[in-house]
Amino acid sequence: MNIFALEVWDDEGKKCTFYTVRWEDAADNETDKFFNKYDAILELKLATQQLLSFVLDSVGDDHGAVDALFNRPENEVTGLPNTGKVKIQQLLFAYPNFPLRLYALRVNNRNDIVVLFNGGIKSAWTNQESKDIHFKWIEACRFAKRIEEALRDGEIIIDGDNRRMLSAANDGEILL
Numbered sequence: 001m002n003i004f005a006l007e008v009w010d011d012e013g014k015k016c017t018f019y020t021v022r023w024e025d026a027a028d029n030e031t032d033k034f035f036n037k038y039d040a041i042l043e044l045k046l047a048t049q050q051l052l053s054f055v056l057d058s059v060g061d062d063h064g065a066v067d068a069l070f071n072r073p074e075n076e077v078t079g080l081p082n083t084g085k086v087k088i089q090q091l092l093f094a095y096p097n098f099p100l101r102l103y104a105l106r107v108n109n110r111n112d113i114v115v116l117f118n119g120g121i122k123s124a125w126t127n128q129e130s131k132d133i134h135f136k137w138i139e140a141c142r143f144a145k146r147i148e149e150a151l152r153d154g155e156i157i158i159d160g161d162n163r164r165m166l167s168a169a170n171d172g173e174i175l176l
Contacts, residue, residue, distance in 0.1 A: 006147065006156070006165065006174040009116055013060025017163040019107075019115040021143050024175070030118040030143075034102060044121070047099050054081050054093075055102070055116065063088055065111040070104070074127060074137060076144040077103040077117065098122070101133055103140035105147060112163045117143055146176050 002024060009020040009031050020031040028036070038048040059065055068086045072079040079101045086093040102119040117140035120133035127137040150156045156165050156174060167174045 003175055004143065004146075006115065006176060008164075010056060010060060011163070013056065015062065015064035016060045016112050016114055018055070018060065019113065019165060021115065021117060031102075031116040034118045034120075038100060038121075044099060050095075051081060051098075051100055051102055054095075058091075058093065059114065062091075065104075065106045065114045069093065070106055074103070074141075076141040076148070077105055077137070079119075080104050101127075101137075103137060105140075105144040107147070107151070107165065108158055108160065110160060112160075113158065113165060115144070115147060150174075150176050 004024060005022045006019055007022060007029065009018040009029065011017045018031075020029040022029040035048060035052060038044045054069075059069055063069060066088070068088055069082045070078045070080075071086065072083045080103070081095045081098055082093055084094070099121055100119060101122045103117040105115040105117070107113040107115060118136045119140075120130075120136050122130055123132055124130040127134055147156070151158070154168050155176070157168050158164070159166055165174060
């Protein structure tokens, strides 16, 4: 796998800090690529905005990356939004036949650090059959494996008090 940077995508939520990945020579990170691409498609604009609200508001501000909202495991990553009907407090989270998938990795067991990747249109029952997302899913799984390996090996450390991931080399940038 080529070199990629792990960088903060959004850290303004009350419950969760979001990271993303950026290929070493890319202008945009993978999560921005996803939201920019699908927000520009008229038929997917509403779904894109709903997914962005789910991430920033429901996960970032209200609940964190709790199991109920991350209940679509897809190998090393989780597909967002959640599957089925999920009730948290008085809110019902249900996304039947939702056309998009955004892939994510919950980093710690406190549910307050999540890495968002890319995704696409869910056009078939499985990721393998869905042409638009198959390679984005595989790529997300590879990113996730490398990040988890770096956490295990101590290349990345977690500052739980500040909901941050830091380079063990303490050089500010996390390159993997």
